[in-house]
Amino acid sequence: MGMITRVGIVGMGHVGAHVANSLLLQGVADEIYVTEQCTGADDHTAKLRAEVQDLRDSLAFCPHNVAIFDCGDDYGRLAACDVIVNAAGNVTLSATDRDGELFYTTETAKKFILPLAAAGFDGRWVNVSNPCDVVATEIWKLSGCDPRRVLGTGTALDSSRFKNVLSQTTGIDQHSITAYMLGEHGASMFAAWSAVAFGGKPLAQLRDEQPDRFRFDRNVLEEAARRGGYVTYAGKQCTEYAVADAAVRLVRAIVSNEHVIMPCSTLMTGGETTYGEEGFFTSLPCVIGADGVEEIVHLDLTASEEEQFHASCAHVKANARRVGLA
Structure with missing residues (x-):
């Protein structure tokens, strides 16, 4: 810059x-x-x-x-x-x-x-x-x-909503939680539960150590993250603060050359890093700096999570075809 x-x-x-x-x-x-x-x-x-x-x-x-x-x-x-x-x-x-x-x-x-x-x-x-x-x-x-x-901005916003519901459920500050919603910014997004961690400790480990605190209905929390925007919309017919702050967080990462890791919508380039998907944009964790997306962070998703990712990608590609982009 x-x-x-x-x-x-x-x-x-x-x-x-x-x-x-x-x-x-x-x-x-x-x-x-x-x-x-x-x-x-x-x-x-x-x-x-x-x-x-x-x-x-x-x-x-x-x-x-x-x-x-x-x-x-x-x-x-x-x-x-x-x-x-x-x-x-x-x-x-x-x-x-x-x-x-x-x-x-x-x-x-x-x-x-x-x-x-x-x-x-x-x-x-x-x-x-x-x-x-x-x-x-x-x-x-x-x-x-x-x-x-x-x-x-993609699932940067939805991941923030995910952290919010996890924080409200466990009492742990959002800044100490690693959690990603991935795929399209839409109904087919999904929670990468296998990557959720609190202060570096995987959720799977904490569920065994503190079951009263960390055993919860994953489907309920995931849906709350997925539908958070519509709770906001229902009350004031728009969403504004969180999505704007998500955009500015990306801008700040670029102009400050931060190399921060956060999910955003980026080009799927094929191969293992993007789980074989190619030719369109959707959200995965990325390293963001002065050049924009400098690296896509590959997660060891479970087989079920990979299936959800491919299903989400199929929805994005279908919409892209509707407007002549695929």
Whole structure:
């Protein structure tokens, strides 16, 4: 990254606005470039202007000053950014199923991916828009960029929800828990129970040592992690804080060259590392640094977990075919 960290955001709805606010509060960016949601509608122009005003008004309470640029629908202005976050979507279409936005988000993405590629953008992408894995696949294919530079928030968020339910059940702080939801960011995701650990101790060992604390109904906890977003949506018709923070966590890992390990949506490259899957994006644990996804961490999944992974991949590939990406 250069001396000045520039982050672009496409779409300033609930998620995009919270991404911007989280960037400010964490002191991640020096410059933030924000754009409309590719529709050209007057209400989106007014919303963008309002968000920029509100964010600028908050700067006195942030760690350091940040220049915030209202780019309207001029997506090419984001070409100088280190990272671009795609938060363009229509959450009402995915009220019951994240696949509901499939045609909307993939059509919308074409309106900014191609102009940015033409403008020479060579930074990193962090995709939030749903279905996250399909849109990330589209960004890679249409932009022609190195696939390692395209990341989807994917199951980073769902893994956080998984840690939350494990923490609520055991009383152990989330930061001391290793736990991954894997596969698509959608109904077919699954918990990699074989990799769950508390302070380095495998869950299987703790179940024997402290059965009263660590023996619980796995199906109930896994479903709570899978459906957490819909609990949030049911009460306020959107999800915003957690998914925005997941996106900013990926941005921070990139611009700080952290080499942190966390799950995100990345290109399946075939071979043992991706369990033989190839040619599309979905979530596995990754080492994330300045180059984006620097390494995929291979887990020794059980036979049952591998079956779940392949079933989840089949769903992503089916959706990709529906929009001509496979």
